[in-house]
Amino acid sequence: MSDSTSIMPEHPPVNDWVNDFDHTDPRWTENPFPIWEELRAASPVVHTARFLGCYMPTTYQAVKEIAYDTEHFSSRRVIVRDVRPEITAKAPPITSDPPEHKPAKQLLLPPFTPDAMKKLEPRVRAICNELIDEFIADGHCDAAARYTKHIPVRAIAHMLGIPEKDGDLFIKWIHEILELGIKDDAILMRAVQEMTGYFAAHLEARRKNPTDDLITTLMNAKGPDGQPIGDVHVLGSLRLLLIAGIDTTWSAIGSSLWHLAKTPADRERLVREPELIPTAIEEFLRAYSPVTMAREVMKETTISGCPVKPNNMVLLSFPAANRDPAMFPDADKVMIDRKENRHAAFGLGIHRCVGSNLARMEMQAAIEEWLKRIPEFRLDPAGKVSWSEGTVRGPRALPVLFGKAG
């Protein structure tokens, strides 16, 4: 039973997107692109009174200005929610501002370089094939539930040194924190507590028996003062890696497969020209960017000429920036051979996603292994694709049929 007193009232439907936007509205969840176009046509920065007051930059330029401005915009809250409770569970470096940010981030960077990812890649490709083995004979599957969901969970578990079979537990926490938690504080707090307890037990076990994994690396890490960073910091960073590393990449792989399922020409081309897959992945990242971040306005300023006032949140939509035609010609067209592509799917500035190299490797492995074994597939006309709500967007149900149509 959830604590019903903590549930916020249902959000009223939106009638005026420009002055009253709501990124949890079902129409936004289903198809946000025309909404972003409408907002962008109205102003580079729009505002809603929902979520206790929130701005949204709608252009690439406005998103970039905010991402680079750590003086007026804090990262201490990175999800736009109905409530703004006291900050009790930090997750450095994503929730850190300068000067704390840099040392916290530098601890996490070496384990996530492209070279480090190359070592993990064979395991990720094996995970992909183990998953495909489970459903390929059926001739169909829900690719979101059976494939894309499990790849990042198992990969990050492998890196952290925790059992891959605990994946369902992680997925439950993430759903509670990133989706249900937007509107229900009690669910969010309980999920954070459960997750913290889970990792605390792993820390305890490693104090007795040190292992060769990312948890142990973090436990041994030293801060700028030369002292160990301590359990609170370690637990915060572990929460971050689990939350940020799973449904984001689940979404990115899922959106890519969704596109290929409904676009036979692109699918056939990638089967014929697999060397184009990395370029196509960048375009999928641009066109279907999964991650929207948040900032909190700390001091009054102007962004792209629009006044921005404290006590408001900012919905920092890298996905909307990546659809801005002023930055990307034919922004609404998915062109899998797009050559010039400075997309901001992994953020801009100091908070560039620490796991971007991991995400790219997982996407490449997942799409290559799938296309090798299932070169022909399409959306199941009898099924329904459903999308996640909130700040990470991707397919949560993706029913596909294998083989040629007909």
Added chain:
Amino acid sequence: MSGKLKIHVDQDKCQGHARCKSLAPELFDLDEYGNAHEVGDGTVPAGFEDKAWLAQTNCPEFAIEVTEE
């Protein structure tokens, strides 16, 4: 068109997206944190000009300068 190209990664702008290393591994290297710098003095060997421009036009932070000597 015959001028030699030179590349330079602005260390204050690079955030380690590693797009340059992926697109032009012959021209860029990464440090232990994954941040990029040009190989050697940044002179682009003949035949790698397209890769230099490709890296430049895919850097999300506009951190790569390409100059013609």
